[in-house]
Amino acid sequence: xxxxxxxxxxxxxxxxxxxxxxxxxxxAALIYIISLFxxxxxxxxxxxxxxxxxxxxxxxxxFSYMVKGLKAIVILMVITAAFNLFxxxxxxxxxxxxxxxxxxxxxxxxxxxxxRLIYLIVGTSIMTLTTTPNQLTDGLEKSLMxxxxxxxxxxxxxxxxxxxxxxxxxxxEETDIIMKAQMARGADFENGNLIRRAKSMVPLLVPxxxxxxxxADDLAMAMEARCYVGGSGRxxxxxxxxxxxxxxxxxxxxxxxxxxxxxxxxx
Amino acid sequence: MSIxxxxxxxxxxxxxxxxxxxxxxxxxxxxxGQFIGIIGHTGxxxxxxxxxxxxxxxxxxxxxxxxxxxxxxxxxxxxxxxxRVGLVFQYPEHQLFETTIFDDVCFGPxxxxxxxxxxxxxxxxxxxxxxxxESLYYQSPFELSGGQKRRVAIAGVLAMKPEVLILDEPTAGxxxxxxxxxxxxxxxxxxxxxxxxxxxxxxxxxxxKYVQRIIVMNSGEIIYDGTPGExxxxxxxxxxxxxxxxxxxxxxxxxxxxxxxxxxxxxTIEEAKKSILKMFR
Amino acid sequence: MNIIKASKLVHEYIxxxxxxxxxxxxxxxxxxxxxxxxxxxxAVLGHNGxxxxxxxxxxxxLLEPSEGTLWVDGMDTSDPERIYEIRRxxxxxxxxxxxxxxxxxxxxxxxxxxxxxxVPTEEIWKxxxxxLRSVGMLKYRHHSPNRLSGGQKQRVAIAGVMAMEPKCIVLDEPTAMxxxxxxxxxLCAVSELNRKKGVTVILITHYMEEVVxxxxxxxxxxxxxxxxxxxREVFSExxxxxxxxxxxxxxxxLAHELRKAGLxxxxxxxxxxxxxxxxxxxxxxxx
Numbered sequence: 001x002x003x004x005x006x007x008x009x010x011x012x013x014x015x016x017x018x019x020x021x022x023x024x025x026x027x028a029a030l031i032y033i034i035s036l037f038x039x040x041x042x043x044x045x046x047x048x049x050x051x052x053x054x055x056x057x058x059x060x061x062x063f064s065y066m067v068k069g070l071k072a073i074v075i076l077m078v079i080t081a082a083f084n085l086f087x088x089x090x091x092x093x094x095x096x097x098x099x100x101x102x103x104x105x106x107x108x109x110x111x112x113x114x115x116r117l118i119y120l121i122v123g124t125s126i127m128t129l130t131t132t133p134n135q136l137t138d139g140l141e142k143s144l145m146x147x148x149x150x151x152x153x154x155x156x157x158x159x160x161x162x163x164x165x166x167x168x169x170x171x172x173e174e175t176d177i178i179m180k181a182q183m184a185r186g187a188d189f190e191n192g193n194l195i196r197r198a199k200s201m202v203p204l205l206v207p208x209x210x211x212x213x214x215x216a217d218d219l220a221m222a223m224e225a226r227c228y229v230g231g232s233g234r235x236x237x238x239x240x241x242x243x244x245x246x247x248x249x250x251x252x253x254x255x256x257x258x259x260x261x262x263x264x265x266x267x
Numbered sequence: 268m269s270i271x272x273x274x275x276x277x278x279x280x281x282x283x284x285x286x287x288x289x290x291x292x293x294x295x296x297x298x299x300g301q302f303i304g305i306i307g308h309t310g311x312x313x314x315x316x317x318x319x320x321x322x323x324x325x326x327x328x329x330x331x332x333x334x335x336x337x338x339x340x341x342x343x344x345x346x347x348x349x350x351r352v353g354l355v356f357q358y359p360e361h362q363l364f365e366t367t368i369f370d371d372v373c374f375g376p377x378x379x380x381x382x383x384x385x386x387x388x389x390x391x392x393x394x395x396x397x398x399x400x401e402s403l404y405y406q407s408p409f410e411l412s413g414g415q416k417r418r419v420a421i422a423g424v425l426a427m428k429p430e431v432l433i434l435d436e437p438t439a440g441x442x443x444x445x446x447x448x449x450x451x452x453x454x455x456x457x458x459x460x461x462x463x464x465x466x467x468x469x470x471x472x473x474x475x476k477y478v479q480r481i482i483v484m485n486s487g488e489i490i491y492d493g494t495p496g497e498x499x500x501x502x503x504x505x506x507x508x509x510x511x512x513x514x515x516x517x518x519x520x521x522x523x524x525x526x527x528x529x530x531x532x533x534x535t536i537e538e539a540k541k542s543i544l545k546m547f548r
Numbered sequence: 549m550n551i552i553k554a555s556k557l558v559h560e561y562i563x564x565x566x567x568x569x570x571x572x573x574x575x576x577x578x579x580x581x582x583x584x585x586x587x588x589x590x591a592v593l594g595h596n597g598x599x600x601x602x603x604x605x606x607x608x609x610l611l612e613p614s615e616g617t618l619w620v621d622g623m624d625t626s627d628p629e630r631i632y633e634i635r636r637x638x639x640x641x642x643x644x645x646x647x648x649x650x651x652x653x654x655x656x657x658x659x660x661x662x663x664x665x666x667v668p669t670e671e672i673w674k675x676x677x678x679x680l681r682s683v684g685m686l687k688y689r690h691h692s693p694n695r696l697s698g699g700q701k702q703r704v705a706i707a708g709v710m711a712m713e714p715k716c717i718v719l720d721e722p723t724a725m726x727x728x729x730x731x732x733x734x735l736c737a738v739s740e741l742n743r744k745k746g747v748t749v750i751l752i753t754h755y756m757e758e759v760v761x762x763x764x765x766x767x768x769x770x771x772x773x774x775x776x777x778x779x780r781e782v783f784s785e786x787x788x789x790x791x792x793x794x795x796x797x798x799x800x801x802l803a804h805e806l807r808k809a810g811l812x813x814x815x816x817x818x819x820x821x822x823x824x825x826x827x828x829x830x831x832x833x834x835x
Contacts, residue, residue: 012690132652132653134653134656162650162652166649166652170646177356178362181356181359181361181362183349184323184353184356184424185349185362185375185427186346186349186374186375186378186379186427187374187378188378202364203362203364206364207361210364211361215644215647218648219650221642222640222642222650223650225608225610225635226635226708226709227636227664227665228660233666235662235667235669237662237663237669237672238669239669308727308728309727309729412596412597413596439724439725440643440725442793442794443754444595444795445595445793447795469727470728472798509729511728515802521824522824522827522828525824525828527828536798536801539802540805544809544811547830547831
């Protein structure tokens with residue numbers, strides 16, 4: 001049920017992708033997203049697909065694990081595909097019924113959009129699956145450090161993110177338990193109209209919030225007890241230092257992006 | 268009138284690498300009016316087992332019968348089943364959500380479709396049963412002490428007038444006095460209301476003191492099922508699965524080994540005391 | 549030398565309404581005097597709400613005394629300049645294993661404390677390894693805390709404290725949410741740290757079985773220390789303990805009951821072996 005959500009989860013394995021500097025992986029994810037919305041035509045699609053397959057193989061994360069992440073956005077995918085399918089104007093009309101017209105362009109657009117969405121989720125989940133939340137926030141923190149000069153609390157934001165990621169699975173499990181406990185008291189979360197269903201969420205949400213606040217309180221105390229005072233004066237257990245493989249990865253990324261752009265311009 | 272589990276199996280995450288068989292071929296009959304203890308360490312399947320009894324979880328295979336009817340029948344009213352087999356979860360005080368204690372206890376009866384007055388009557392009765400002072404009824408549940416919150420939460424289930432009451436670790440986190448109070452309360456309800464009570468616990472001392480029948484679970488299977496005396500006879504085997512008999516059981520066994528006429532079936536302080544005093548008479 | 553010394557310590561929780569007027573005052577600690585010698589294993593017993601957790605938070609300078617003084621390793625906890633030194637000297641482990649693990653990988657969590665205090669990277673790695681080894685969790689270093697059992701999580705939390713190289717650890721009901729196996733794991737880890745590394749341990753609990761081997765026991769009720777002494781001395785007062793909402797280990801209670809019934813068993817029996825010897829002795833002399 002709720003346990004199946006894999007977005008934002010870490011999958012431990014011993015691969016080169018796991019070992020890469022998180023800044024490289026953040027940049028890679030960004031570049032890959034850009035490339036997904038840049039490519040046009042089949043050649044670009046093939047290149048983006050090859051790159052993705054290459055990354056999946058390198059990461060040693062089972063493919064099925066990534067696909068699981070897609071389940072969460074099935075509805076979004078269906079809606080996006082439907083919009084493209086029905087609302088793209090074009091000359092080559094394939095089917096026409098009532099107010100709907102499906103054109104060849106529509107089919108193409110929908111297909112590409114679907115591919116883009118799937119690749120986007122799988123691509124970014126490679127990043128999250130191979131990077132511990134702490135590394136990820138470390139990477140973000142260091143990449144965004146220049147912003148702290150203009151008084152953006154980069155460290156605090158990074159810390160909040162990593163704590164949020166740590167507690168997501170715990171809160172999901174807690175939701176599951178509270179839901180069952182209220183069902184044991186006769187609560188009904190499945191039936192009824194919209195208003196009734198919204199109302200039925202109260203017995204779930206109130207305890208969940210209470211628990212989240214209690215946990216936050218406890219955690220703040222535990223952090224204080226371990227001498228946490230914010231970003232200043234901290235050292236790092238795993239400081240980020242670029243290694244040879246990281247530079248190599250950047251090089252591959254640049255070549256890939258250049259390839260996508262060239263394909264778009266010249267094909 | 269009883270709960271019968273017939274060859275119940277439950278498998279988590281079927282087909283994936285993480286597949287776990289949480290229940291293995293469980294056959295069990297729970298008679299009316301029994302006071303039963305289920306013991307087993309964390310992950311032994313005891314929580315999964317009790318969630319099957321009120322239909323919150325559905326067995327992968329096998330059948331469950333409540334009062335002679337198959338609960339997996341198409342038209343079986345699952346919601347009603349849950350009110351007749353009341354389940355108090357671990358740390359039940361975490362589910363309190365209403366602004367007053369009274370309203371919170373009304374939640375169950377209201378879900379049963381009772382009128383406001385009737386629900387109120389039930390709540391009143393339940394709160395009285397768990398020994399909450401009337402002056403607190405209209406306070407926020409969040410301002411009570413830990414032990415009091417737990418009583419309110421238990422009252423929330425009692426108010427549905429279940430025939431069977433299942434409690435998952437009802438004493439977790441309570442201090443010794445709080446623990447005794449809750450257990451005495453449960454024992455009292457069993458006696459006075461003739462309710463069937465199933466107590467999930469990992470405290471052997473508690474279980475031995477109160478229940479008539481102990482079910483021991485280990486990796487999804489029932490390995491022992493009998494009276495405390497019968498079950499704790501296997502204290503050596505219990506140790507190998509991370510459980511242990513009450514301290515007095517060990518004492519009695521060791522005294523017997525030393526050649527004294529000790530009653531090795533004694534599992535409570537009372538029984539041990541009686542047997543030892545007899546030796547010295 | 550005393551590593552912890554409290555003198556007439558008082559703590560009041562003051563509740564104010566929206567305008568800042570005092571609504572109620574609750575005295576959680578009420579004139580506590582206490583001394584802990586370095587290297588000792590001390591237990592503080594008390595029912596829920598007896599003030600024992602508040603006392604624990606004082607030792608870690610998470611709370612400031614309302615009145616009286618508390619010294620940790622010679623430092624006054626009301627001195628704001630030394631708060632971090634105090635927290636380094638006296639580490640703290642809390643009740644809920646989930647709510648004190650910050651990182652999503654075991655070793656990164658253990659490194660959190662040393663990171664905060666500015667320990668150089670290489671030293672952090674050494675400390676993380678050492679402290680994980682000392683609680684027997686080294687092989688789980690790359691695991692996610694979510695996949696560990698309660699007992700294992702608590703051991704990680706203890707390692708996290710040990711990595712700060714404290715002189716003393718305060719454990720605030722570390723086993724309250726664990727099953728018997730987890731409870732045993734945690735206690736073994738703690739008493740080993742006490743024996744092998746000479747860390748002073750202050751264990752706050754209401755499980756009587758856990759304090760049988762402590763060097764000294766304090767019993768708290770209503771913010772005051774109401775009983776103190778060696779476990780044997782404290783446990784010989786079964787009735788008094790009951791008045792303070794506590795009980796005694798089952799064997800001690802049985803011995804007490806037998807005494808009440810007229811059998812001349814000695815007071816303050818703690819273990820099965822002791823009771824067996826007593827009974828065998830009595831049985832022998834009967835014949």
